[in-house]
Amino acid sequence: xxxxxxxxxxxxxLTDEQITAQVQYCLERGWAVNIEFTDDPHPRNTYWDMxxxxxxxxxxxxxxxxxxxxxxxxYGDRYIRISGFDSTPGWESVRISFIVNRPEQEPGFRLNxxxxxxxxLRYATESYAATRPEGERYQP
Amino acid sequence: xxxxxxxxxxxxxxxxxxxxxxxxxxxxxxxxxxxxxxRELVGLAPVKTRIREIASLLLVERIRQKMGLATxxxxxxxxxxxxxxxxxxxxxxxMAGILHRLGFVRRGHVISxxxxxxxxxxxxxxxxxxxxxxxxxxxxxxxxxEAYYLYRPENERDYGQEAIExxxxxxxxxxxxxVVILAGYGDRMEKFFxxxxxxxxxxxxxxxxxxxxxxxxxxxxxLMLEGQNYxxxxxxxxxxxxxxxxxxxxxxxxxxRSIRNALDRIRLRQANRxxxxxxxxxxxxEVTAIEATxxxxxxxxNRPEAAEMQS
Numbered sequence: 001x002x003x004x005x006x007x008x009x010x011x012x013x014l015t016d017e018q019i020t021a022q023v024q025y026c027l028e029r030g031w032a033v034n035i036e037f038t039d040d041p042h043p044r045n046t047y048w049d050m051x052x053x054x055x056x057x058x059x060x061x062x063x064x065x066x067x068x069x070x071x072x073x074x075y076g077d078r079y080i081r082i083s084g085f086d087s088t089p090g091w092e093s094v095r096i097s098f099i100v101n102r103p104e105q106e107p108g109f110r111l112n113x114x115x116x117x118x119x120x121l122r123y124a125t126e127s128y129a130a131t132r133p134e135g136e137r138y139q140p
Numbered sequence: 141x142x143x144x145x146x147x148x149x150x151x152x153x154x155x156x157x158x159x160x161x162x163x164x165x166x167x168x169x170x171x172x173x174x175x176x177x178x179r180e181l182v183g184l185a186p187v188k189t190r191i192r193e194i195a196s197l198l199l200v201e202r203i204r205q206k207m208g209l210a211t212x213x214x215x216x217x218x219x220x221x222x223x224x225x226x227x228x229x230x231x232x233x234x235m236a237g238i239l240h241r242l243g244f245v246r247r248g249h250v251i252s253x254x255x256x257x258x259x260x261x262x263x264x265x266x267x268x269x270x271x272x273x274x275x276x277x278x279x280x281x282x283x284x285x286e287a288y289y290l291y292r293p294e295n296e297r298d299y300g301q302e303a304i305e306x307x308x309x310x311x312x313x314x315x316x317x318x319v320v321i322l323a324g325y326g327d328r329m330e331k332f333f334x335x336x337x338x339x340x341x342x343x344x345x346x347x348x349x350x351x352x353x354x355x356x357x358x359x360x361x362x363l364m365l366e367g368q369n370y371x372x373x374x375x376x377x378x379x380x381x382x383x384x385x386x387x388x389x390x391x392x393x394x395x396x397r398s399i400r401n402a403l404d405r406i407r408l409r410q411a412n413r414x415x416x417x418x419x420x421x422x423x424x425x426e427v428t429a430i431e432a433t434x435x436x437x438x439x440x441x442n443r444p445e446a447a448e449m450q451s
Contacts (some may be wrong), residue, residue, distance in 0.1 A: 050267075057273060057276055058275055058276055058278065059247045059249050059276070059279050059280060060246055060247050060278040060279025060280065060317065061278075061279075062278040062279055062314065062317035062318070063274065063275030063276070063278040064275070066275070066278075066314070067275070080314075127160070
Protein backbone atom coordinates (compact mmCIF):
# COMPACT_ATOMS: atom_id res chain seq x y z
CA UNK A 1 0.00 0.00 0.00
CA UNK A 2 1.42 3.32 -1.06
CA UNK A 3 2.02 5.73 1.82
CA UNK A 4 0.41 9.09 1.12
CA UNK A 5 1.84 11.76 3.38
CA UNK A 6 2.63 15.37 2.62
CA UNK A 7 2.36 17.20 -0.67
CA UNK A 8 2.25 15.47 -4.05
CA UNK A 9 1.86 12.01 -2.51
CA UNK A 10 -1.11 11.13 -4.73
CA UNK A 11 0.95 11.97 -7.81
CA UNK A 12 3.52 9.68 -9.37
CA UNK A 13 6.90 9.94 -7.62
CA LEU A 14 8.64 13.23 -8.40
CA THR A 15 11.63 13.12 -10.72
CA ASP A 16 14.87 14.74 -9.63
CA GLU A 17 14.16 17.74 -11.88
CA GLN A 18 10.78 18.20 -10.23
CA ILE A 19 12.31 17.89 -6.76
CA THR A 20 14.95 20.46 -7.73
CA ALA A 21 12.21 22.84 -8.84
CA GLN A 22 10.29 22.41 -5.58
CA VAL A 23 13.42 22.92 -3.48
CA GLN A 24 14.30 26.03 -5.46
CA TYR A 25 10.79 27.32 -4.80
CA CYS A 26 11.40 26.86 -1.05
CA LEU A 27 14.80 28.57 -1.20
CA GLU A 28 13.45 31.53 -3.12
CA ARG A 29 10.94 32.09 -0.32
CA GLY A 30 13.72 31.94 2.25
CA TRP A 31 12.62 28.71 3.89
CA ALA A 32 15.16 26.44 5.55
CA VAL A 33 15.11 23.08 3.81
CA ASN A 34 15.47 19.86 5.77
CA ILE A 35 16.04 16.28 4.73
CA GLU A 36 14.52 13.64 7.02
CA PHE A 37 14.28 9.86 6.83
CA THR A 38 12.53 7.07 8.67
CA ASP A 39 11.62 3.40 8.40
CA ASP A 40 8.51 3.74 10.56
CA PRO A 41 5.85 5.07 8.19
CA HIS A 42 3.03 5.24 10.75
CA PRO A 43 0.99 8.35 9.92
CA ARG A 44 1.28 9.67 13.47
CA ASN A 45 5.06 9.25 13.56
CA THR A 46 6.20 12.84 13.33
CA TYR A 47 9.68 12.17 14.66
CA TRP A 48 11.67 11.36 11.57
CA ASP A 49 15.46 11.30 11.79
CA MET A 50 17.17 14.36 10.39
CA UNK A 51 19.85 14.09 7.76
CA UNK A 52 22.30 16.67 9.08
CA UNK A 53 21.15 20.10 10.12
CA UNK A 54 18.46 22.19 8.45
CA UNK A 55 20.08 24.01 5.53
CA UNK A 56 19.90 27.75 6.07
CA UNK A 57 21.18 30.51 3.79
CA UNK A 58 21.33 28.48 0.60
CA UNK A 59 20.66 30.07 -2.76
CA UNK A 60 20.59 27.15 -5.12
CA UNK A 61 18.99 23.71 -4.96
CA UNK A 62 22.15 21.96 -6.17
CA UNK A 63 23.58 21.78 -2.65
CA UNK A 64 20.44 20.13 -1.30
CA UNK A 65 20.22 17.71 -4.20
CA UNK A 66 23.76 16.65 -3.41
CA UNK A 67 22.80 15.97 0.20
CA UNK A 68 19.73 14.09 -0.95
CA UNK A 69 21.84 11.89 -3.22
CA UNK A 70 24.11 11.15 -0.27
CA UNK A 71 21.14 10.34 1.97
CA UNK A 72 19.65 8.05 -0.69
CA UNK A 73 22.96 6.26 -1.03
CA UNK A 74 22.88 5.29 2.64
CA TYR A 75 19.15 5.15 3.43
CA GLY A 76 17.81 4.36 -0.03
CA ASP A 77 15.58 1.61 1.43
CA ARG A 78 13.68 4.00 3.70
CA TYR A 79 11.27 6.91 3.37
CA ILE A 80 13.00 10.23 2.82
CA ARG A 81 11.15 13.53 2.85
CA ILE A 82 12.08 17.13 2.24
CA SER A 83 10.47 19.88 4.25
CA GLY A 84 10.68 23.64 4.10
CA PHE A 85 10.54 25.60 7.35
CA ASP A 86 9.35 29.19 7.25
CA SER A 87 10.79 31.23 10.11
CA THR A 88 8.94 34.49 9.41
CA PRO A 89 6.93 35.75 12.43
CA GLY A 90 3.39 34.46 12.31
CA TRP A 91 4.29 31.32 10.40
CA GLU A 92 7.22 29.77 12.26
CA SER A 93 6.31 26.35 11.02
CA VAL A 94 6.80 23.83 8.24
CA ARG A 95 5.25 25.17 5.04
CA ILE A 96 5.84 22.23 2.74
CA SER A 97 6.78 18.61 3.19
CA PHE A 98 6.94 15.91 0.55
CA ILE A 99 8.27 12.40 0.19
CA VAL A 100 11.22 12.07 -2.19
CA ASN A 101 12.18 8.46 -1.64
CA ARG A 102 10.21 5.35 -0.65
CA PRO A 103 11.05 1.66 -0.19
CA GLU A 104 10.53 -0.64 -3.13
CA GLN A 105 7.98 -2.74 -1.27
CA GLU A 106 5.45 -1.02 0.96
CA PRO A 107 3.58 -3.76 2.82
CA GLY A 108 0.91 -1.45 4.22
CA PHE A 109 -0.92 -1.38 7.54
CA ARG A 110 -2.94 -3.75 9.68
CA LEU A 111 -6.02 -2.37 11.44
CA ASN A 112 -6.38 -3.76 14.97
CA UNK A 113 -9.78 -3.67 16.66
CA UNK A 114 -9.87 -3.94 20.42
CA UNK A 115 -13.20 -4.55 22.13
CA UNK A 116 -13.50 -2.58 25.35
CA UNK A 117 -16.23 -1.88 27.85
CA UNK A 118 -19.77 -1.51 26.63
CA UNK A 119 -19.21 -2.98 23.17
CA UNK A 120 -16.94 -0.04 22.34
CA LEU A 121 -14.18 -0.54 19.80
CA ARG A 122 -10.68 0.92 19.87
CA TYR A 123 -8.78 1.03 16.64
CA ALA A 124 -5.02 0.87 16.12
CA THR A 125 -3.05 0.87 12.89
CA GLU A 126 0.24 -0.91 12.70
CA SER A 127 2.66 -1.08 9.81
CA TYR A 128 3.48 -4.63 8.78
CA ALA A 129 7.02 -3.38 8.17
CA ALA A 130 7.29 -2.18 11.77
CA THR A 131 7.03 -5.70 13.12
CA ARG A 132 10.67 -6.18 12.15
CA PRO A 133 13.48 -4.49 14.07
CA GLU A 134 14.55 -0.99 13.21
CA GLY A 135 16.99 -0.85 10.30
CA GLU A 136 15.84 -4.17 8.79
CA ARG A 137 12.29 -3.25 7.99
CA TYR A 138 12.52 -2.78 4.27
CA GLN A 139 15.38 -5.08 3.48
CA PRO A 140 14.48 -8.07 1.29
CA UNK B 141 15.57 26.79 -13.85
CA UNK B 142 14.78 29.23 -16.64
CA UNK B 143 18.05 28.54 -18.39
CA UNK B 144 17.56 24.82 -18.03
CA UNK B 145 14.12 25.05 -19.58
CA UNK B 146 15.46 27.17 -22.42
CA UNK B 147 18.17 24.60 -23.05
CA UNK B 148 15.66 21.80 -23.25
CA UNK B 149 13.56 23.83 -25.68
CA UNK B 150 16.44 24.51 -28.00
CA UNK B 151 17.33 20.82 -27.91
CA UNK B 152 13.88 19.92 -29.11
CA UNK B 153 13.93 22.25 -32.09
CA UNK B 154 15.45 21.17 -35.34
CA UNK B 155 19.15 22.07 -35.65
CA UNK B 156 19.75 25.04 -37.94
CA UNK B 157 22.59 25.46 -40.40
CA UNK B 158 23.13 29.21 -40.39
CA UNK B 159 22.93 31.70 -37.56
CA UNK B 160 22.94 35.48 -37.54
CA UNK B 161 25.95 36.21 -35.35
CA UNK B 162 25.05 39.82 -34.64
CA UNK B 163 21.55 38.95 -33.50
CA UNK B 164 22.91 36.25 -31.20
CA UNK B 165 25.46 38.70 -29.82
CA UNK B 166 22.75 41.22 -29.02
CA UNK B 167 20.51 38.53 -27.55
CA UNK B 168 22.90 37.54 -24.77
CA UNK B 169 23.62 41.18 -23.87
CA UNK B 170 27.35 40.76 -23.66
CA UNK B 171 28.17 44.22 -24.97
CA UNK B 172 26.71 46.17 -22.02
CA UNK B 173 28.51 43.91 -19.54
CA UNK B 174 31.84 44.46 -21.23
CA UNK B 175 31.25 48.19 -21.62
CA UNK B 176 30.46 48.48 -17.93
CA UNK B 177 33.63 46.61 -17.09
CA UNK B 178 35.72 48.93 -19.23
CA ARG B 179 34.10 51.95 -17.64
CA GLU B 180 34.43 50.91 -14.02
CA LEU B 181 37.75 49.12 -13.93
CA VAL B 182 40.90 51.04 -14.75
CA GLY B 183 43.73 49.24 -16.53
CA LEU B 184 43.79 45.44 -15.93
CA ALA B 185 44.11 44.61 -19.61
CA PRO B 186 44.81 40.85 -19.13
CA VAL B 187 41.71 40.50 -16.97
CA LYS B 188 39.46 42.24 -19.45
CA THR B 189 40.88 40.18 -22.29
CA ARG B 190 40.11 36.97 -20.44
CA ILE B 191 36.56 38.03 -19.65
CA ARG B 192 36.06 38.94 -23.29
CA GLU B 193 37.28 35.49 -24.27
CA ILE B 194 34.93 33.79 -21.83
CA ALA B 195 32.05 35.85 -23.16
CA SER B 196 32.87 34.88 -26.73
CA LEU B 197 33.06 31.25 -25.70
CA LEU B 198 29.56 31.47 -24.29
CA LEU B 199 28.28 32.93 -27.52
CA VAL B 200 29.90 30.21 -29.59
CA GLU B 201 28.60 27.50 -27.24
CA ARG B 202 25.07 28.84 -27.65
CA ILE B 203 25.39 28.84 -31.40
CA ARG B 204 26.85 25.33 -31.41
CA GLN B 205 23.92 24.18 -29.32
CA LYS B 206 21.46 25.66 -31.79
CA MET B 207 23.27 23.91 -34.61
CA GLY B 208 22.97 20.63 -32.79
CA LEU B 209 26.72 20.24 -32.24
CA ALA B 210 28.18 18.72 -29.11
CA THR B 211 28.72 21.19 -26.27
CA UNK B 212 30.63 20.73 -23.07
CA UNK B 213 30.50 22.94 -20.04
CA UNK B 214 33.76 24.89 -19.86
CA UNK B 215 35.92 24.89 -16.74
CA UNK B 216 35.46 28.30 -15.21
CA UNK B 217 37.41 27.97 -11.98
CA UNK B 218 39.89 30.81 -11.78
CA UNK B 219 42.95 31.86 -9.91
CA UNK B 220 43.79 35.53 -9.48
CA UNK B 221 47.37 36.34 -8.62
CA UNK B 222 49.01 39.70 -8.24
CA UNK B 223 50.53 42.19 -5.86
CA UNK B 224 48.53 43.76 -3.04
CA UNK B 225 45.87 46.22 -4.12
CA UNK B 226 45.72 45.26 -7.80
CA UNK B 227 41.98 44.63 -7.71
CA UNK B 228 41.78 40.86 -7.26
CA UNK B 229 38.93 40.99 -4.74
CA UNK B 230 37.09 43.72 -6.63
CA UNK B 231 37.19 41.75 -9.87
CA UNK B 232 36.17 38.52 -8.15
CA UNK B 233 33.07 40.20 -6.76
CA UNK B 234 32.28 41.56 -10.22
CA MET B 235 32.96 38.22 -11.86
CA ALA B 236 29.91 36.63 -10.25
CA GLY B 237 27.65 39.24 -11.79
CA ILE B 238 29.31 38.87 -15.16
CA LEU B 239 29.09 35.08 -15.19
CA HIS B 240 25.47 35.30 -14.12
CA ARG B 241 24.57 37.65 -16.95
CA LEU B 242 26.42 35.45 -19.38
CA GLY B 243 24.45 32.47 -18.09
CA PHE B 244 27.31 30.43 -16.66
CA VAL B 245 26.10 30.49 -13.07
CA ARG B 246 22.44 30.29 -12.09
CA ARG B 247 22.17 32.73 -9.17
CA GLY B 248 25.17 35.02 -9.33
CA HIS B 249 25.90 35.47 -5.64
CA VAL B 250 29.36 35.46 -4.11
CA ILE B 251 30.37 33.62 -0.98
CA SER B 252 33.65 35.10 0.16
CA UNK B 253 35.65 32.90 2.52
CA UNK B 254 39.11 32.54 3.98
CA UNK B 255 40.86 29.62 5.65
CA UNK B 256 38.91 30.04 8.90
CA UNK B 257 35.59 29.38 7.16
CA UNK B 258 36.74 26.16 5.55
CA UNK B 259 39.13 24.51 7.96
CA UNK B 260 37.93 23.13 11.29
CA UNK B 261 39.67 23.07 14.63
CA UNK B 262 39.53 19.41 15.54
CA UNK B 263 39.25 16.04 13.86
CA UNK B 264 35.96 15.65 12.01
CA UNK B 265 35.17 19.35 12.06
CA UNK B 266 36.62 20.28 8.68
CA UNK B 267 34.50 18.20 6.30
CA UNK B 268 31.07 19.42 7.48
CA UNK B 269 32.36 22.99 7.64
CA UNK B 270 33.72 22.93 4.11
CA UNK B 271 30.62 21.19 2.77
CA UNK B 272 28.40 23.77 4.44
CA UNK B 273 30.25 26.59 2.71
CA UNK B 274 30.14 24.77 -0.61
CA UNK B 275 26.40 24.25 -0.30
CA UNK B 276 25.89 27.95 0.30
CA UNK B 277 27.98 28.80 -2.74
CA UNK B 278 26.11 26.47 -5.11
CA UNK B 279 24.72 28.34 -8.08
CA UNK B 280 27.17 31.17 -7.57
CA UNK B 281 30.81 31.93 -7.01
CA UNK B 282 32.97 30.74 -4.13
CA UNK B 283 35.75 33.25 -3.59
CA UNK B 284 38.66 32.00 -1.48
CA UNK B 285 40.85 34.91 -0.51
CA GLU B 286 44.48 34.20 0.32
CA ALA B 287 43.98 30.61 -0.69
CA TYR B 288 47.59 29.61 0.03
CA TYR B 289 46.80 29.61 3.76
CA LEU B 290 44.75 26.46 3.14
CA TYR B 291 47.93 24.48 2.82
CA ARG B 292 50.42 24.55 5.68
CA PRO B 293 53.34 22.29 4.82
CA GLU B 294 55.07 22.90 8.16
CA ASN B 295 52.30 21.05 10.02
CA GLU B 296 51.66 17.61 8.61
CA ARG B 297 48.53 17.13 10.72
CA ASP B 298 46.99 20.35 9.49
CA TYR B 299 43.32 20.00 8.54
CA GLY B 300 43.75 22.27 5.51
CA GLN B 301 44.57 19.29 3.35
CA GLU B 302 41.15 17.79 4.08
CA ALA B 303 39.42 20.98 2.99
CA ILE B 304 41.50 21.00 -0.19
CA GLU B 305 40.47 17.45 -1.03
CA UNK B 306 36.76 18.19 -0.61
CA UNK B 307 37.12 21.36 -2.66
CA UNK B 308 38.86 19.53 -5.48
CA UNK B 309 36.21 16.86 -5.52
CA UNK B 310 33.34 19.35 -5.81
CA UNK B 311 35.24 21.50 -8.32
CA UNK B 312 35.49 18.45 -10.54
CA UNK B 313 32.03 16.93 -10.03
CA UNK B 314 29.81 19.98 -9.94
CA UNK B 315 31.35 22.30 -12.48
CA UNK B 316 27.92 23.46 -13.67
CA UNK B 317 26.82 24.37 -10.16
CA UNK B 318 29.75 26.28 -8.80
CA VAL B 319 32.64 28.49 -9.89
CA VAL B 320 35.60 28.66 -7.51
CA ILE B 321 37.91 31.66 -7.60
CA LEU B 322 41.18 31.54 -5.67
CA ALA B 323 43.08 34.72 -4.99
CA GLY B 324 46.42 35.52 -3.48
CA TYR B 325 49.82 37.07 -3.89
CA GLY B 326 51.75 35.70 -6.86
CA ASP B 327 54.77 34.01 -5.29
CA ARG B 328 52.82 32.33 -2.49
CA MET B 329 50.14 31.06 -4.86
CA GLU B 330 52.89 29.62 -7.03
CA LYS B 331 54.17 27.63 -4.04
CA PHE B 332 50.61 26.58 -3.20
CA PHE B 333 50.04 25.21 -6.69
CA UNK B 334 53.38 23.43 -6.66
CA UNK B 335 52.43 21.51 -3.55
CA UNK B 336 48.87 20.87 -4.80
CA UNK B 337 49.19 20.03 -8.50
CA UNK B 338 45.57 18.89 -8.59
CA UNK B 339 44.47 22.47 -8.06
CA UNK B 340 46.44 23.87 -10.94
CA UNK B 341 45.00 21.43 -13.45
CA UNK B 342 41.42 21.95 -12.29
CA UNK B 343 41.59 25.69 -12.69
CA UNK B 344 40.87 26.81 -16.21
CA UNK B 345 41.94 30.41 -15.95
CA UNK B 346 45.09 31.65 -14.31
CA UNK B 347 44.94 35.42 -14.47
CA UNK B 348 47.82 37.58 -13.33
CA UNK B 349 46.98 41.09 -12.20
CA UNK B 350 49.66 43.59 -13.26
CA UNK B 351 50.69 46.56 -11.13
CA UNK B 352 49.01 49.83 -12.04
CA UNK B 353 50.94 52.55 -13.84
CA UNK B 354 51.12 56.06 -12.38
CA UNK B 355 48.50 57.38 -14.76
CA UNK B 356 46.12 54.55 -13.96
CA UNK B 357 46.52 55.17 -10.24
CA UNK B 358 45.62 58.82 -10.77
CA UNK B 359 42.51 57.80 -12.71
CA UNK B 360 41.58 55.41 -9.91
CA UNK B 361 42.05 58.17 -7.35
CA UNK B 362 39.79 60.49 -9.31
CA LEU B 363 37.16 57.78 -9.69
CA MET B 364 37.24 57.14 -5.94
CA LEU B 365 36.92 60.85 -5.16
CA GLU B 366 34.08 61.22 -7.63
CA GLY B 367 32.25 58.39 -5.88
CA GLN B 368 32.56 60.26 -2.59
CA ASN B 369 31.63 63.65 -4.10
CA TYR B 370 35.08 65.19 -3.83
CA UNK B 371 37.32 66.61 -6.53
CA UNK B 372 40.93 67.72 -6.91
CA UNK B 373 41.71 71.31 -7.75
CA UNK B 374 44.16 71.45 -10.69
CA UNK B 375 47.07 72.16 -8.31
CA UNK B 376 46.03 69.32 -6.01
CA UNK B 377 45.85 67.02 -8.99
CA UNK B 378 49.43 67.69 -10.01
CA UNK B 379 50.50 67.44 -6.36
CA UNK B 380 48.84 64.04 -6.16
CA UNK B 381 50.60 62.98 -9.35
CA UNK B 382 53.87 63.74 -7.59
CA UNK B 383 52.62 61.96 -4.49
CA UNK B 384 52.00 58.78 -6.52
CA UNK B 385 55.44 58.97 -8.14
CA UNK B 386 57.10 59.25 -4.73
CA UNK B 387 54.91 56.71 -2.95
CA UNK B 388 55.55 54.07 -5.61
CA UNK B 389 59.25 54.05 -4.84
CA UNK B 390 58.69 53.58 -1.11
CA UNK B 391 58.38 50.20 0.59
CA UNK B 392 55.02 48.54 1.32
CA UNK B 393 53.32 50.16 -1.64
CA UNK B 394 50.09 48.30 -2.35
CA UNK B 395 48.69 49.90 -5.49
CA UNK B 396 45.04 50.98 -5.31
CA ARG B 397 44.83 50.20 -1.60
CA SER B 398 47.60 52.69 -0.84
CA ILE B 399 45.79 55.23 -2.96
CA ARG B 400 42.56 54.67 -1.05
CA ASN B 401 44.34 55.09 2.26
CA ALA B 402 46.09 58.22 1.03
CA LEU B 403 42.76 59.69 -0.05
CA ASP B 404 41.26 58.91 3.35
CA ARG B 405 44.08 60.81 5.03
CA ILE B 406 43.74 63.68 2.56
CA ARG B 407 40.05 63.94 3.39
CA LEU B 408 40.98 64.11 7.07
CA ARG B 409 43.37 66.98 6.42
CA GLN B 410 40.81 68.74 4.25
CA ALA B 411 38.21 68.47 7.00
CA ASN B 412 40.70 69.78 9.51
CA ARG B 413 41.56 72.73 7.27
CA UNK B 414 37.88 73.62 6.86
CA UNK B 415 37.15 73.38 10.57
CA UNK B 416 40.22 75.42 11.56
CA UNK B 417 38.50 78.64 10.44
CA UNK B 418 35.04 78.64 11.94
CA UNK B 419 33.80 82.19 11.29
CA UNK B 420 32.75 82.02 7.67
CA UNK B 421 30.12 80.70 5.28
CA UNK B 422 31.06 77.53 3.39
CA UNK B 423 29.98 76.81 -0.18
CA UNK B 424 29.44 73.34 -1.61
CA UNK B 425 32.39 73.92 -3.93
CA GLU B 426 34.66 74.50 -0.95
CA VAL B 427 33.48 71.38 0.84
CA THR B 428 34.08 69.18 -2.19
CA ALA B 429 37.40 70.71 -3.26
CA ILE B 430 40.68 69.15 -2.22
CA GLU B 431 43.52 71.69 -2.26
CA ALA B 432 47.18 71.13 -2.99
CA THR B 433 48.07 71.83 0.65
CA UNK B 434 45.94 68.85 1.75
CA UNK B 435 48.04 66.60 -0.47
CA UNK B 436 51.43 68.18 0.19
CA UNK B 437 51.09 67.85 3.95
CA UNK B 438 51.58 64.08 3.58
CA UNK B 439 54.61 62.71 5.38
CA UNK B 440 55.43 60.76 2.21
CA UNK B 441 57.12 63.93 0.91
CA ASN B 442 59.35 64.22 3.98
CA ARG B 443 61.13 60.93 3.51
CA PRO B 444 64.74 60.91 2.24
CA GLU B 445 63.77 59.17 -1.00
CA ALA B 446 61.28 61.92 -1.76
CA ALA B 447 63.90 64.61 -1.24
CA GLU B 448 66.22 62.86 -3.68
CA MET B 449 63.53 62.59 -6.30
CA GLN B 450 62.65 66.25 -6.05
CA SER B 451 66.24 67.50 -6.19
